[in-house]
Amino acid sequence: xxxxxxxxxxxxxxxxxxAVVSNGFVFVSGQLAVEPETGEPIGGSIEEQTExxxxxxxxxxxxxxxxxxxxxxxxxxxxxxxLWGAVNEVYEKVFDHRRPARAIIPVxxxxxxxxxxxxxxxxxxxxxx
Numbered sequence: 298x299x300x301x302x303x304x305x306x307x308x309x310x311x312x313x314x315x316a317v318v319s320n321g322f323v324f325v326s327g328q329l330a331v332e333p334e335t336g337e338p339i340g341g342s343i344e345e346q347t348e349x350x351x352x353x354x355x356x357x358x359x360x361x362x363x364x365x366x367x368x369x370x371x372x373x374x375x376x377x378x379x380l381w382g383a384v385n386e387v388y389e390k391v392f393d394h395r396r397p398a399r400a401i402i403p404v405x406x407x408x409x410x411x412x413x414x415x416x417x418x419x420x421x422x423x424x425x426x
Contacts, residue, residue, distance in 0.1 A: 303360035307336030315357045318421045323361040327374070327414040328353040340410035343380045347387040350415040358419055367420040368397045374414045378403035384413065 301316035301323070309315065309326070316325045330339045330346035333356055339349055355365050375384060381401055388399075397417075407414070 301357060301361045303333075303356050305334050306356060306360070307331065307334060310336070316361050318361050321421055321423075322369075323358060323363045323367075323419045323421045325354055325357050325417045325419070327416040328357070329411050329414055338410050343375075343383045343412050344387050346411070346413050347384050347415075348391070350413055351388070351391050354415055354417055358417070361419075362422040362424070363419045365392065365419075366395065368392075368395070368417050369420060370398045370418040371400075372416045373399065373401045374404045374407075375401060376403070376405060376407050376412045380412060
């Protein structure tokens, strides 16, 4: 098992790694809408938060030698199921023709100002496994 933390990426608030590479996969911890270097919340609309979460996910994947192209499963937690449509629009633009397995789970309120959290599993490069 290899622990992953991108250079110039904020320290996790809790006892976890941004990602772990194991058995040919990269398991990325939930990403919030925060500035990658400082961990400061960005707030904003659900569209802005969704984009930031996915871009943070991308930074972690790249640090592991993987990419959004190699994502096989995404789990999205949203504060309200009414946000599903807006989240889906941003998700579709970012993932384009790729269609990894996915779940969107309404979970109720997050701590302010967060509306969404995104985690993923991706294929790891052969040398990282």
